[in-house]
Amino acid sequence: MTELIRMGKAAKTAARALAAAGPRKNAALLAAAAGLERSREKILAANAQDAADARRDGMPEPLLDRLALSGARLEGMEQGLRSVAAQEDPVGQVIGGSVRPNGLKIEKVRVPFGVIGVIYEARPNVTADAAAICLKAGSAVILRGGKEALRTNAAVVEALRTALEESGLPADCVQLVRDTTHASADAMMRMTGYLDVLIPRGGRNLIRSVVENARVPVIETGWGNCHVYVDASADIGMAANIVFNAKTSRPSVCNAEETLLVHKDIAAAVLPAIKARLDEKHVEIRGCERTRAILGNSVVPASEEDWSTEYLDYILAVKVVDSLDGAIAHIAKYSSGHSEAIVTSDYESARRFVTEVDSAAVYVNASTRFTDGGMFGLGAEIGISTQKLHARGPMGAAELTTTKYIVTGNGQVR
Amino acid sequence: MTELIRMGKAAKTAARALAAAGPRKNAALLAAAAGLERSREKILAANAQDAADARRDGMPEPLLDRLALSGARLEGMEQGLRSVAAQEDPVGQVIGGSVRPNGLKIEKVRVPFGVIGVIYEARPNVTADAAAICLKAGSAVILRGGKEALRTNAAVVEALRTALEESGLPADCVQLVRDTTHASADAMMRMTGYLDVLIPRGGRNLIRSVVENARVPVIETGWGNCHVYVDASADIGMAANIVFNAKTSRPSVCNAEETLLVHKDIAAAVLPAIKARLDEKHVEIRGCERTRAILGNSVVPASEEDWSTEYLDYILAVKVVDSLDGAIAHIAKYSSGHSEAIVTSDYESARRFVTEVDSAAVYVNASTRFTDGGMFGLGAEIGISTQKLHARGPMGAAELTTTKYIVTGNGQVR
Numbered sequence: 093m094t095e096l097i098r099m100g101k102a103a104k105t106a107a108r109a110l111a112a113a114g115p116r117k118n119a120a121l122l123a124a125a126a127g128l129e130r131s132r133e134k135i136l137a138a139n140a141q142d143a144a145d146a147r148r149d150g151m152p153e154p155l156l157d158r159l160a161l162s163g164a165r166l167e168g169m170e171q172g173l174r175s176v177a178a179q180e181d182p183v184g185q186v187i188g189g190s191v192r193p194n195g196l197k198i199e200k201v202r203v204p205f206g207v208i209g210v211i212y213e214a215r216p217n218v219t220a221d222a223a224a225i226c227l228k229a230g231s232a233v234i235l236r237g238g239k240e241a242l243r244t245n246a247a248v249v250e251a252l253r254t255a256l257e258e259s260g261l262p263a264d265c266v267q268l269v270r271d272t273t274h275a276s277a278d279a280m281m282r283m284t285g286y287l288d289v290l291i292p293r294g295g296r297n298l299i300r301s302v303v304e305n306a307r308v309p310v311i312e313t314g315w316g317n318c319h320v321y322v323d324a325s326a327d328i329g330m331a332a333n334i335v336f337n338a339k340t341s342r343p344s345v346c347n348a349e350e351t352l353l354v355h356k357d358i359a360a361a362v363l364p365a366i367k368a369r370l371d372e373k374h375v376e377i378r379g380c381e382r383t384r385a386i387l388g389n390s391v392v393p394a395s396e397e398d399w400s401t402e403y404l405d406y407i408l409a410v411k412v413v414d415s416l417d418g419a420i421a422h423i424a425k426y427s428s429g430h431s432e433a434i435v436t437s438d439y440e441s442a443r444r445f446v447t448e449v450d451s452a453a454v455y456v457n458a459s460t461r462f463t464d465g466g467m468f469g470l471g472a473e474i475g476i477s478t479q480k481l482h483a484r485g486p487m488g489a490a491e492l493t494t495t496k497y498i499v500t501g502n503g504q505v506r
Numbered sequence: 507m508t509e510l511i512r513m514g515k516a517a518k519t520a521a522r523a524l525a526a527a528g529p530r531k532n533a534a535l536l537a538a539a540a541g542l543e544r545s546r547e548k549i550l551a552a553n554a555q556d557a558a559d560a561r562r563d564g565m566p567e568p569l570l571d572r573l574a575l576s577g578a579r580l581e582g583m584e585q586g587l588r589s590v591a592a593q594e595d596p597v598g599q600v601i602g603g604s605v606r607p608n609g610l611k612i613e614k615v616r617v618p619f620g621v622i623g624v625i626y627e628a629r630p631n632v633t634a635d636a637a638a639i640c641l642k643a644g645s646a647v648i649l650r651g652g653k654e655a656l657r658t659n660a661a662v663v664e665a666l667r668t669a670l671e672e673s674g675l676p677a678d679c680v681q682l683v684r685d686t687t688h689a690s691a692d693a694m695m696r697m698t699g700y701l702d703v704l705i706p707r708g709g710r711n712l713i714r715s716v717v718e719n720a721r722v723p724v725i726e727t728g729w730g731n732c733h734v735y736v737d738a739s740a741d742i743g744m745a746a747n748i749v750f751n752a753k754t755s756r757p758s759v760c761n762a763e764e765t766l767l768v769h770k771d772i773a774a775a776v777l778p779a780i781k782a783r784l785d786e787k788h789v790e791i792r793g794c795e796r797t798r799a800i801l802g803n804s805v806v807p808a809s810e811e812d813w814s815t816e817y818l819d820y821i822l823a824v825k826v827v828d829s830l831d832g833a834i835a836h837i838a839k840y841s842s843g844h845s846e847a848i849v850t851s852d853y854e855s856a857r858r859f860v861t862e863v864d865s866a867a868v869y870v871n872a873s874t875r876f877t878d879g880g881m882f883g884l885g886a887e888i889g890i891s892t893q894k895l896h897a898r899g900p901m902g903a904a905e906l907t908t909t910k911y912i913v914t915g916n917g918q919v920r
Contacts, residue, residue, distance in 0.1 A: 112861070190883055196872055198882055203864070205894050284717075288894050303698075304721050309895040330917045337919035446912045447526070450617070458610055458915030467920070468612055468911070469604055480619050480702050480908035481723040482896040494894035497882070498860045501872030503744045505751035506881070 096234075096279050099267050100286030103207040103232040106262035111183070111204045111230050113261055120259035121177035121224055125170040127255035128220065131247065132166055138243035139216065146214075146240045154344065159214045159241055169220040169248075172472055176224040179471035182490035183230040196501045202493045204230030205288040209280050210474070211302060213294035214238040219248045222293070223266045225474045229492035232265045234287070236280060239272035246270065281306035288494075289482075293475050296402070311482055313475030314452075316346035316430035317402050318460045321419040321445070323436035324355040328362050330457065331435040335408075336369040337459040338433065344404045346476060347431050347463040351399060351409040353419045359412045360386050375406045382412035399426045416441050420448050427451055429478050431460040452478060452485040510648075510693050513681050514700030517621040517646040520676035525597070525618045525644050527675055534673035535591035535638055539584040541669035542634065545661060546580055552657035553630065560628075560654045568758070573628045573655055583634040583662075586886055590638040593885040596904035597644040610915045616907045618644030619702040623694050624888070625716060627708035628652040633662045636707070637680045639888045643906035646679045648701070650694060653686035660684065695720035702908075703896075707889050710816070725896055727889030728866075730760035730844035731816050732874045735833040735859070737850035738769040742776050744871065745849040749822075750783040751873040752847065758818045760890060761845050761877040765813060765823040767833045773826045774800050789820045796826035813840045830855050834862050841865060843892050845874040866892060866899040 110117070128135070139161040146159055188200035208231045210222045219235055226233035237245040245268055253263035269276050280290060281302060289309045292302035296315045303312055320338050322331045338349035354362060363386045367377065378394040379387060391410075398409040399422070413419045423432055433455035434445040442456045453463045463486060465473025470488030477483045483491035524531070542549070553575040560573055602614035622645045624636045633649060640647035651659040659682055667677035683690050694704060695716060703723050706716035710729045717726050734752050736745045752763035768776060777800045781791065792808040793801060805824075812823040813836070827833045837846055847869035848859040856870045867877045877900060879887025884902030891897045897905035 111864075192881070192883060196876060196881075206864070307718050309893060310723075311895070327917075333917065333919055341920055442914070446914075450525075450620070451910065453911040453913055456914045458913055458918040459920055461920040462610060462913060462918070463911075467606070467610075469606060479723060481725070484909050485911045495898050496865065497867040497877075497899050499867055499872055499876060500856070500860075500870045503741075503747065504872040504876070505747055506755055506873055506875040 095271065096269065096276065096283060097286065099234055099269070100207065100283055102264040103234055103267060104286065106264035107204065107206045107232040109262050110227070110232055110265050113230070114181070116259060116261060117181070117227055117230070118177040120256050120261050121173050121227060123255035123259045124224070124252045125173040125177075127251040128166065128170045128173070128248065131251040132163065135166060135244060135247040135251070136161060136163070138247040142241055142243045151240065155214055159216065161216060161244065165217065169217050172221055173224045176228050176472045176489070179228060179489060181228065182493050187495065194504050196499055196504050199498045200495050201498055202490065203496045205492060205494050207232045207234065207286060207288055208492065209234045209236070209283065209287040209290040209308070211236045211277055211280060211290065211292045211294070211298065212238065213298060214240045216241045216244040216248060218293055219245045219268075220252070221472060222474055223249070223252055225472055225489050225492060227265060228489040231288070231492060232267075234267050234269060234280070236269040236272070236276060242270065242272055278305065281308065284308055291475060311475075311477050311487070312479040314346045314430050314478040315402050315428055316348070316478070317350050317400060317426060317428040318347060318430050319351045319353055319423050319427060319432045320349050320460065321353040321423070321432070321434045322355060322358060322362055323416065323434055323438060323441045324357040325438040325441065326358060326362065326435040327437060328358075328365050331362050332365045332369045334433065334435055334457070334459050335366050338461055339370065339375060339408050340373040340406065341459075341461055343406055346402075347460050348404070349408065349460055350402055351411065351426070353411050353413050353422055355416070355419070356382065356412050356414055359383070363387055363410070370408065373406055375408055377408055377410055379410040380412055383410045402428070416444060420445065423449055423451070430476065431455065431463040433458060433460050452476065509685065510683065510690065510697060511700065513648055513683070514621065514697055516678040517648055517681060518700065520678035521618065521620045521646040523676050524641070524646060524679050527644070528595070530673060530675060531595070531641055531644070532591040534670050534675050535587050535641060537669035537673045538638070538666045539587040539591075541665040542580060542584045542587070542662065545665040546577065549580060549658060549661040549665070550575060550577070552661040556655055556657045565654065569628060573630065575630060575658065579631065583631050586635055587638045590642050590886050590903070593642060593903060595642065596907050601909065608918050610913055610918050613912045614909050615912055616904065617910045619906060619908050621646045621648065621700060621702055622906065623648045623650070623697065623701040623704040623722070625650045625691055625694060625704065625706045625708070625712065626652065627712060628654045630655045630658040630662060632707055633659045633682075634666070635886060636888055637663070637666055639886055639903050639906060641679060642903040645702070645906065646681075648681050648683060648694070650683035650686070650690060656684065656686055692719065695722065698722055705889060725889075725891050725901070726893040728760045728844050728892040729816050729842055730762070730892075731764050731814060731840060731842040732761060732844050733765045733767055733837050733841060733846045734763050734874065735767040735837070735846070735848045736769060736772060736776055737830065737848055737852060737855045738771040739852040739855065740772060740776065740849040741851060742772075742779050745776050746779045746783045748847065748849055748871070748873050749780050752875055753784065753789060753822050754787040754820065755873075755875055757820055760816075761874050762818070763822065763874055764815065764817055765825065765840070767825050767827050767836055768797075769830070769833070770796065770826050770828055773797070777801055777824070784822065787820055789822055791822055791824055793824040794826055797824045816842070830858060834859065837863055837865070844890065845869065845877040847872060847874050866890065
C-alpha cells in the first residue's frame with residue numbers, strides 16, 4: 093500500500109504544522125463550515141449518486157437512511173463544525189504538575205497525538221465530525237469511509253481541504269482513503285510509525301475486525317447492550333418513563349436500552365405500567381417466565397441469546413430478578429460495558445449499583461440515552477469508548493490528545 | 507491454554523473483591539512485605555538454584571547480575587512494597603465532573619482496570635514491584651516472568667499469596683504463569699475478555715513481539731534512544747555535567763543518554779570539556795566528521811546505525827548540528843520518544859525545544875535520568891510508557907486505573 097504510506101508521510105508533516113496552529117484551527121473549522129455551505133449542491137449531487145447506486149445494489153432501508161444527506165443534514169454537519177470551533181482547545185492544557193525537592197519543575201501537558209486514523213461505514217456525516225474533532229485536537233486525520241459513501245465523502249473532504257488551505261493550514265491535515273477495499277482497511281491497521289491511534293466507528297463486526305487485526309493502538313468504540321434495572325423501591329411512574337425513553341427515543345443507537353431487569357417485589361406492579369408505555373411504540377417484549385406470568389403469553393419467551401443481543405430496534409428483553417445482587421450479576425455477565433441505569437428510591441441500592449456495576453457510564457434515576465459527548469458537556473464526540481484503555485465513555489477532543497512531561501531545571505543531575 | 511483461561515477466570519473473580527477492598531489493600535501490601543521478609547531464606551535458595559542453572563547454560567554476566575538476588579536486594583523489594591502501601595490510593599478519586607443544565611450530576615471517577623497481565627524477563631524484582639502496583643490500583647495481576655527466574659518468581663509469589671490470604675483478600679489477586687514457553691506468552695496476548703491490559707516489560711524484541719501480536723490492549727513500555735542537545739548558548743560546565751550524568755550514572759537503563767547533539771558554534775569549546783568528563787568512565791565516543799575534527803581521530807566514526815542505537819553501555823554517539831532546528835529534526839527522525847534534554851541559557855531555544863520535541867519527557871537544563879516514577883513523585887512505577895495511548899512516561903498506580911462516569915438524576919429522560 094504505497095499510496096497509504098505516502099498519505100501517512102504527508103499526514104505526519106501536516107501534523108507538525110497543526111500542532112503549533114493554536115487558534116488558527118478554529119478559523120479553519122469556521123472556514124470549513126462555510127466551505128461545506130458553498131459546496132452544498134456538489135455534495136448533495138454526489139450523495140444522490142451514491143444513494144442511487146446503493147439502492148440499485150439492494151442496500152436495506154435503514155442503511156439507505158443513514159447514507160442519505162439532505163439540506164437539513166448538511167446544515168447539521170456545518171453546525172457541528174462551528175460548535176467544535178467554539179469548544180475549548182485541549183492542546184496545551186496543563187493537567188498536573190509539581191516542583192520536586194531538588195527544584196525540578198514538572199508539568200504534565202496535553203499535546204496532540206499526531207496522526208489519527210478513522211475507519212467507518214456508510215454515514216457521511218462522520219466524515220465532517222471526525223475531521224473536525226481531530227483537527228481541534230491538533231492531529232491530522234486519515235479517513236476511510238465505506239465504499240457506498242465514497243463520492244459523498246470525497247466531496248466533503250474536498251470542501252474541508254480547500255478551507256484548510258484558505259486558512260493557511262496544510263490540506264493534508266484531512267485526507268480520504270479512496271481505496272475502499274478490505275485491503276486498505278487492513279493496511280491502515282498495520283501503519284505502525286504513521287498512525288498514532290486508529291478508531292473504528294461502526295457495527296460490531298467492523299470493530300471486532302479492527303481490534304483483532306490492528307498492530308497500531310486502537311480505541312474500540314461502542315456497541316451497547318445497555319440495561320435498566322428497576323429496583324424494588326422504584327417510583328413506578330419514573331420507572332416506566334425512563335424505560336420508555338431509553339428504549340424508544342432512538343432505538344438504533346448504542347446507548348439505547350436492550351434489556352430491562354425488574355426486582356421480583358415490584359414486578360407485578362411495574363411491568364404492566366411499563367408495557368402500557370411500550371405499547372405506544374409497538375415494542376416487542378421478549379420476557380423470562382416470570383415476566384410472561386405477569387404480562388401474559390402474548391409476550392415472546394426470551395432465549396439465552398436475547399440477554400446478549402443488541403437489537404437496535406423496537407424490541408426489549410425483560411427479566412425478573414430476585415435482588416439487586418441478581419441484577420448486578422446479570423449485567424456483569426451480559427453487558428457490553430456501555431451504559432446501565434438503576435431506578436430506585438433506596439440510597440444503598442443506588443450506592444451499590446454505581447459502585448459495583450463496571451460500565452463506562454452508570455446512572456441512577458436517569459435514561460441511558462444521555463451517554464453522549466454533547467449531553468456530557470464534552471462538545472462533539474468521535475465515538476463512545478467501551479474499552480478501558482485511554483478513554484472510556486464519550487470521547488471529545490480532549491480524549492483525542494496525549495500528554496507529555498515538560499521538566500525544567502537549572503542543572504540538576506541524578 | 508485451558509490453564510491460562512482458568513487463571514483468567516480466577517483473576518476476574520478476585521478482581522471483584524479487590525475493587526471494593528479500599529484500605530485493606532495497604533494492609534495486604536504491608537503483610538506482603540513481612541511475608542517476603544519471613545521467606546527470605548526460601549527465596550534466596552530458589553534464586554541460587556535459578557542462578558546456578560543460568561550460569562551453567564551460559565547466561566552472560568550482566569544478565570546474571572539482573573537475575574541474582576541478595577539480602578540487600580530482597581530488602582529493597584520489601585521496602586518497595588511498603589512504599590507502595592504508603593502511596594495515595596488512586597481508586598475512587600473523582601477527577602472531573604459537572605452538573606448539566608437538566609440537573610444531571612456527572613462525575614468521572616477512577617476505577618480499577620480489573621485484570622492486568624505483565625510479561626517480563628529475568629529480573630525477579632519485577633515480580634514484587636508489578637504485583638504491588640497492580641494491587642494498589644485495585645486490579646488482579648497475572649505475571650509471566652522469564653524461565654530463568656521461575657523458581658525465584660514462584661517463591662516470591664507464594665509469599666505474596668499467603669500474605670493476601672492472611673489479609674482477607676483472595677490469593678488469586680496475584681497469579682504466576684508457570685509455563686514459560688513462547689506459547690504461554692502468545693496465549694496471554696490473546697486473552698480477550700480476561701485481560702483488560704497487557705504490559706510487556708523488557709527488551710526491545712519482547713516489546714515488539716507483544717505490540718505486533720497482542721489482541722488485548724497493550725501499554726508499550728520503553729526502550730530509550732535519549733538525546734541531550736547542547737545549544738549555542740549553553741553553560742559549558744553545566745553541559746558537561748549533564749551529559750556525563752545522563753550517560754554514565756547508569757548506562758543500562760532506558761532513560762540514559764545515547765546521542766549527544768552539539769550546536770556548531772559551541773562545539774569547539776564544549777566537546778573537549780565533555781570528553782574530559784566522559785574519559786573518567788572510559789566512555790567510547792562515536793562522532794560525526796565535525797566531532798572528529800575537534801576531538802581528534804581517536805574518536806570512532808559514527809555510522810548511520812549509531813543514530814538509532816540504544817547502546818545501554820559506556821558508548822555515546824555525538825553529532826554537531828547547525829542549529830536548534832537541526833537538533834529538533836534529528837530527534838524527530840531517530841528518537842524513540844522517551845526523554846530528551848536541551849542545555850541552554852536562551853529562553854526562546856528552551857521554549858521551542860519543549861514545544862516542538864515530541865517525546866514523553868522533555869527537559870531544560872537537567873539530566874534525562876530523571877524520567878522515573880519515583881523522581882516524578884508518582885511513587886513506584888510499573889514502567890515507562892513510550893506510546894501515546896492511555897499513559898505516556900512513567901506509570902504509577904494512577905496510570906494503572908481506568909475511569910467510569912457516574913451519573914445521578916431524579917428522573918431525567920432525553
